[in-house]
Amino acid sequence: MALTLYHNDMSVCAQKVRLALAEKGLDYESKHLNLRAGDQKHPDYLKLNPNGYVPTLVHDGFVVCESTVICEYIDDAFPNPPLKPADARGKARMRGFTKFIDAAIFPATGVVSMSIAFHHQYAPEVHAKMEAARPGWLANFRNLQKGTENPAFPNSIKRLDKMLADMEAALSGHGKPWLVGDAYSLADVGNAPYVTRLDHLKFLDRMIAKRPKTAAWYERMKARPAYQDALVEWFNPTYLPLMEEKGNEAWPKVQALLAA
Amino acid sequence: MALTLYHNDMSVCAQKVRLALAEKGLDYESKHLNLRAGDQKHPDYLKLNPNGYVPTLVHDGFVVCESTVICEYIDDAFPNPPLKPADARGKARMRGFTKFIDAAIFPATGVVSMSIAFHHQYAPEVHAKMEAARPGWLANFRNLQKGTENPAFPNSIKRLDKMLADMEAALSGHGKPWLVGDAYSLADVGNAPYVTRLDHLKFLDRMIAKRPKTAAWYERMKARPAYQDALVEWFNPTYLPLMEEKGNEAWPKVQALLAA
Numbered sequence: 001m002a003l004t005l006y007h008n009d010m011s012v013c014a015q016k017v018r019l020a021l022a023e024k025g026l027d028y029e030s031k032h033l034n035l036r037a038g039d040q041k042h043p044d045y046l047k048l049n050p051n052g053y054v055p056t057l058v059h060d061g062f063v064v065c066e067s068t069v070i071c072e073y074i075d076d077a078f079p080n081p082p083l084k085p086a087d088a089r090g091k092a093r094m095r096g097f098t099k100f101i102d103a104a105i106f107p108a109t110g111v112v113s114m115s116i117a118f119h120h121q122y123a124p125e126v127h128a129k130m131e132a133a134r135p136g137w138l139a140n141f142r143n144l145q146k147g148t149e150n151p152a153f154p155n156s157i158k159r160l161d162k163m164l165a166d167m168e169a170a171l172s173g174h175g176k177p178w179l180v181g182d183a184y185s186l187a188d189v190g191n192a193p194y195v196t197r198l199d200h201l202k203f204l205d206r207m208i209a210k211r212p213k214t215a216a217w218y219e220r221m222k223a224r225p226a227y228q229d230a231l232v233e234w235f236n237p238t239y240l241p242l243m244e245e246k247g248n249e250a251w252p253k254v255q256a257l258l259a260a
Numbered sequence: 261m262a263l264t265l266y267h268n269d270m271s272v273c274a275q276k277v278r279l280a281l282a283e284k285g286l287d288y289e290s291k292h293l294n295l296r297a298g299d300q301k302h303p304d305y306l307k308l309n310p311n312g313y314v315p316t317l318v319h320d321g322f323v324v325c326e327s328t329v330i331c332e333y334i335d336d337a338f339p340n341p342p343l344k345p346a347d348a349r350g351k352a353r354m355r356g357f358t359k360f361i362d363a364a365i366f367p368a369t370g371v372v373s374m375s376i377a378f379h380h381q382y383a384p385e386v387h388a389k390m391e392a393a394r395p396g397w398l399a400n401f402r403n404l405q406k407g408t409e410n411p412a413f414p415n416s417i418k419r420l421d422k423m424l425a426d427m428e429a430a431l432s433g434h435g436k437p438w439l440v441g442d443a444y445s446l447a448d449v450g451n452a453p454y455v456t457r458l459d460h461l462k463f464l465d466r467m468i469a470k471r472p473k474t475a476a477w478y479e480r481m482k483a484r485p486a487y488q489d490a491l492v493e494w495f496n497p498t499y500l501p502l503m504e505e506k507g508n509e510a511w512p513k514v515q516a517l518l519a520a
Contacts, residue, residue, distance in 0.1 A: 062349055069355040076348035088336035089322055095329040102363065 003028035006048065007055040008035050009234040012109055013067035014055040015193035018234065020071045022226035023189065024078045028057075036121050041133035052133065068098050071186050085183040093170075093180040097187035105163050105194050111144075111156035116201055117239075117246045119144040148253040154260075160198060161258055164207055164214055167191065171213035177220060192221050196231060200240060201247035203254060263288035266308065267315040268295050269494040272369055273327035274315040275453035278494065280331045282486035283449065284338045288317075296381050301393035312393065328358050331446050345443040353440040357447035365423050365454050371404075371416035376461055377499075377506040379404040408513040414520075420458060421518055424467055424474055427451065431473035437480060452481050456491060460500060461507035463514060 005021070005028045007014035021028060033039035033054055040052045049056040049065045057064045059077065064070045075083040084091055119141065122130070131138040143150045170179050179187040195218055198204040208215045221227055265281070265288045267274035281288060293299035293314055300312045309316045309325045317324045319337065324330045335343045344351055379401065382390070391398040403410045430439050439447040455478055458464040468475045481487055 062352075064352050064356075066356065066359050069352055069359050072355055073348055073352040076351050088333055091336050092322075092324050092329055092333040095332055096324075096326065099326050099329050099362070102359070 002058075002060055004031060004058040005029070005055055006031045006033060006045065006058075008033050008040075009236045010239055011035065011054050012106065012193040012197060013053070015196070015231050015234070016067050016190055017055045017057065017070050017074070018230035019189045019192060019226055020074045020083060020186065022230040023081065023083060023184075023224075024074060026074070026078060036123075036126065038126060038129045038133060041129070068102050068190070071098075071189060075186065083184070083186050083189060085180055085185055090180050090183060090185070094185045094187045097179055098190045100163075100166075101190045101194070104159050105191075108156040108159040109194055109197055111150065111152045112160060113197060113201070113243075114144040115147050115150045115153050115156075116250050117243045120242065120246070121239075148250050148257070154257050157203075157254055157257055160194070161207060163191070163194060164198075164211055167195075167214045167217065168208075168211040171217055177217070179217070188217075188221065192227065193231065195221070200243040201250075202244055203247060203251065206251065206255065207258070262318075262320055264291060264318040265289070265315055266291045266293060266305065266318075268293050268300075269496045270499050271295065271314050272366065272453040272457060273313070275456070275491050275494070276327050276450055277315045277317065277330050277334070278490035279449045279452060279486055280334045280343060280446065282490040283341065283343060283444075283484075284334060286334070286338060296383075296386065298386060298389050298393060301389070328362050328450070331358075331449060335446065343444070343446050343449060345440055345445055350440050350443060350445070354445045354447045357439055358450045360423075360426075361450045361454070364419050365451075368416040368419040368423075369454055369457055371410065371412045372420060373457060373461070373503075374404040375407050375410045375413050375416075376510050377503045380502065380506070381499075408510050408517070414517050417463075417514055417517055420454070421467060423451070423454060424458075424471055427455075427474045427477065428468075428471040431477055437477070439477070448477075448481065452487065453491065455481070460503040461510075462504055463507060463511065466511065466515065467518070 003021070003026060005014075005017065007018065007030070009032065033045070035054065039045065040049075040054055045056075046052055048058070048063055051065070053065070055067060055070065057070045057073070059073075064073045071083070085094060122141065127138055127141065130141075143152065147153070167179060174181050176182050178184045179191065195204065195214075198207060199218075204218075208218070263281070263286060265274075265277065267278065267290065269292065293305070295314065299305065300309075300314055305316075306312055308318070308323055311325070313325070315327060315330065317330045317333070319333075324333045331343070345354060382401070387398055387401065390401075403412065407413070427439060434441050436442050438444045439451065455464065455474075458467060459478075464478075468478070
């Protein structure tokens with residue numbers, strides 16, 4: 001049995017898949033892509049993943065793209081320990097979370113992370129390459145460079161605040177440790193990277209100050225060995241100080257947007 | 261056992277869920293919403309579905325939102341006949357289709373359908389109500405009124421052409437009757453309303469003229485009793501002539517965009 005993962009250290013979608021693999025105790029061959037250099041648009045990679053995203057999982061020659069599909073695949077192909085609740089209602093609650101990660105939380109996180117911190121990492125010589133691979137990239141990049149003044153920023157940070165509100169409501173509603181109840185599931189796996197990103201940007205403590213259930217959930221998540229292996233071990237030491245510095249600078253504006 | 265479906269006759273997402281229910285032979289209480297009148301933004305409905313979308317399924321008091329999540333739930337709660345392949349690879353292939361319905365095909369269909377035909381159905385007195393319920397609705401509506409000149413139209417119609425190309429590639433690749441192989445699945449259920457919409461707009465025959473596998477798939481789909489019950493029986497007789505007339509008018513421009 002051979003697993004190969006094409007991924008990136010700090011990509012939220014890659015973090016999610018590494019976490020699912022780690023929870024199953026699965027080893028894999030690591031193929032790390034440099035997204036800032038545009039590795040994900042290399043013709044060889046596009047043969048595996050035509051959209052040019054990370055991650056891609058290859059299992060004995062079978063290629064799976066899209067992190068949510070990959071996580072479901074990992075649980076279907078390697079059922080123990082399970083990462084889906086046993087019952088239909090639990091699975092639906094779980095997919096209620098993973099659906100909105102894809103539909104809203106992922107794009108909102110891209111806007112927030114790039115506007116605050118990551119746009120600083122794209123060297124000018126990369127811009128033309130990115131624009132060629134993804135027409136419209138440069139126009140969007142100019143907005144990202146506006147930081148919290150990016151027109152897309154207010155709705156994006158509010159959507160991430162809603163993610164935390166939804167987590168708090170779910171955890172308070174059932175009083176159980178994980179998002180869909182007693183069963184740790186792909187809902188927890190899915191949300192973990194997004195909560196972590198807000199932590200790295202130094203927004204999280206402020207945003208969960210009045211959300212004790214979510215704060216406790218995050219402590220439980222960080223205590224899992226799989227979280228250590230799949231996320232912490234891969235944290236990029238050049239990214240963390242950038243996110244912390246730029247996030248702290250932006251917080252007063254972010255706070256005002258959230259209070260509005 | 262009680263099932264209640266909040267839905268709309270011509271909504272692609274509702275068609276998808278009705279088709280899954282019909283394939284399982286499940287009866288349900290029908291609650292039909294008038295989307296043009298904004299029923300989906302009524303406070304009572306928002307308690308069930310906070311985003312104000314159709315459909316919503318209620319099963320013995322358990323509320324499920326989001327059509328892809330609902331379809332998975334129907335198959336989990338009522339396993340026979342199965343609408344998911346038995347093996348992990350088949351399920352991943354199936355979710356490769358349903359993922360892109362949510363991420364790209366649904367929004368592209370909204371742009372195409374509204375730009376060509378449905379914007380004609382919104383009476384001026386409804387505009388303010390829609391804008392109040394969904395800020396930004398009116399600015400978007402002004403673009404929809406531009407028809408094929410809507411800035412979002414070219415990429416949207418090209419994405420639907422890619423849907424057909426992907427179907428043709430999958431069907432040609434394995435030579436089997438359904439999208440993921442021998443097993444009729446939620447991939448077929450999911451794509452059926454979108455192919456049907458192109459048919460109603462009179463684009464489909466022209467777009468699949470050189471895609472014989474997809475044309476044969478559509479004939480097989482239309483021959484299923486569940487398709488008759490879930491889609492054809494609900495076709496709205498005031499919508500079909502509008503879509504046909506406006507679609508035929510728009511075709512020369514659509515053809516030029518697809519050839520570009």
